[in-house]
Amino acid sequence: MDTLRWLSKYFKKYSILLIITIILTFGYVAFNYVHPIIIGKIVDLIQNMVETASFQIDKNQLLIYSAVILGAIIGKEACFYIKGCINEHISQNIVMQIRCELFARLEALDCRFFEKNKTGDILSRLTSDIDSVKAVLTGTVPQIVQSLSFFVIGFGIVISVSPILAIALFAVSPLVAYFAIVLGKKLKPTFIGQREAISELNSVAQENIDGNKVVKAYAREEFETEKFQKSNENYYNKHMHFVYTWVKYYPRLTFSVNLTNVVFILVGGYLTLTGHATVGQYATVNGILWCIVSPMQLLGTLLNQIQQASASTIKLRKLYDATPDIRNHKVLKRDTAIEGKITFKNVTFSYEKDRVLKSINFTANPGDTVAIIGPTGSGKSSIVNLISRFYDPREGTVYIDDINIKNIDLNTVRKSVAIAMQDIFLFSDTIANNIAYGIPTATREDIIKVAKDADAHEFISKLPDGYDTIVGERGVGLSGGQRQRISLARALLKNPSILILDDTTSAVDMETEFSIQQTLENNYKNKTTIIIAHRISSVKNADLILVMNGGHLIEWGNHNQLLNQNGYYKHVYDSQFGDFTNTGTIDVDYPNFNSFKMGGTK
């Protein structure tokens, strides 16, 4: 019922069309009842003839009856056709609207949601769960309306024939209702189980498609097949649980429904034999009995469908009602240019329980270049995640231009901060469109300019279709360094106030990295730039260097200051100094922290 209530808000827009379909359904049902009524009339006519022994047939009367039945058949089919068209129009539009709304909601959710929910599970909500709601809209709801109409009109006819018979037949209905409710209750958990199992199955399959290279590289095909088989068996068991529940409880419902026939033979027969009803009336009720009984019997199937859809709507509504943690609070700054001052004040942050940033403090002035170095897992990417406001700190505050980042319009933040991420994602589209992702209106000249700055122009020009080469899924393969440079060009094109490069040049050779840095220093001077890197050569010209370890900011300052501190930075410098080809792993001891590794890429 919850499902219907939830769907009802979508029906509002179509109220006039809905009233028309309800009228058409009533018409369809009424036309169906013409036949048994006429049969009853004819039976009475024949009985009359037998009783009066006058075998004169009123030909006109027969013609009228035939014409009425013909008219009823035509009317019935016309109603069926028109209401079918309107039903489809309404339900398909509602499904389309739900799918669109759901996708828009999904887009608005933040990183935490996508970390907590598996892709396969989200996908199955957008596909199979919506399909099951669609089945209710196109099948169940119209059927409920039609069954109710059959029941109500049928009962009206029985009452007009014999109120006593109507009461007797109706007496069975509490029993039917009881078994229908029991059936519904027993079925609901079986449907929820099935939906969860299918989501699980989708997730396993989806993960394997994404990670097929890893599976092959480690020869784990058999293990993965077994894992899939387990999910498959789980789904089978959940489905069989439903089947057993259905075959156990459905016959109870049909038994109670069929008691109606017994009551009819008993009460209807008695009334006719004692002269309280005519034979024709008996024939009419006999003809429509099925129309009253079948909606009751159908109740089980309809409830079954609604329960199935309700398991789906529960999942859809969870997605619907999920609110992003990251959203606009009290907006103080909107649509005004951001200058690029960044301040972290006692910032502590955790994704789950463990704190990954511990009381971080630093300030970067507009136009500064800030470099962050430190071992893998030390919290470098987490710092930039907070500047892009993918997450909010647990304690402390991140300020941009001296305003709490939470009070700046989220859109303004995202427009002003460009990040070339460590995990690069390219859409299955042309290189030009991938670069212009943030600025779809960019001209080809703009795109080429940033590609040149990112040292990507040369290799792009050599590709078969140049900037129109399709990359990403099913596109041409690109090396890690090439992907990094496309991602850098994408960030540069946004012309942001704050430019973040998270390990963006780790996979390009030293020489290219050096040339890219020169270009950035010359052409993007006025931007606050944050560079996460592993090579001292990449960070030594920065205005401020932050050294991270285990979530702590352990050293900060410029290159010379840090060398003078003679700490961790100096240690790494000594290991790498002058050796541009040394990208190996260097073990470094730091007095206040455990021994940790430096170098390599995450």
Ligand SMILES: Nc1ncnc2c1ncn2[C@@H]1O[C@H](COP(=O)(O)OP(=O)(O)O)[C@@H](O)[C@H]1O
């Ligand atoms: N999305 C996430 N969910 C949970 N833990 C995370 C997530 N991203 C990073 N971490 C953890 O946070 C810590 C810091 O990670 P990160 O900032 O990515 O380090 P770095 O960029 O220095 O390699 C690591 O221990 C890492 O495992």
Ligand SMILES: [Mg+2]
């Ligand atoms: Mg990182």
